Amino acid sequence: MDEIRDDKFLKALGKRVRALRHATGMSDRDFANTAGIAASQVNRIDKGELDVKICTLRAIAQALDIPLSELFRGL
Numbered sequence: 001m002d003e004i005r006d007d008k009f010l011k012a013l014g015k016r017v018r019a020l021r022h023a024t025g026m027s028d029r030d031f032a033n034t035a036g037i038a039a040s041q042v043n044r045i046d047k048g049e050l051d052v053k054i055c056t057l058r059a060i061a062q063a064l065d066i067p068l069s070e071l072f073r074g075l
Contacts, residue, residue, distance in 0.1 A: 011048030012075050018046045020064050020071070035063035 021031050021042075032039040036059055044050040045060075052060075061068040 005051055007048065009075065010051060013052070013071065014046045014048040016071060016073075016075060017060060020066065024064060026063075031063060035059045 021028075024031070026034065028042050029039050032042045035042075035056075037056060041050065041056075045052055045056075057071060058068055061071055064070075
């Protein structure tokens, strides 16, 4: 089976998550705690290095207090 990973998309998603997180004023560590994920995972998501599971994306959206669909706006 061919790899379906899309590095360009993951980098754009990471940039979007980082921008939304910065808009909240939360530190990386506070955001990670609120989302229930490791701070190192937040860093890898920001850089587009991690192919994020849908449940993690849902936790991120909840921590940002936005609908899940908002994470993908403009991608």
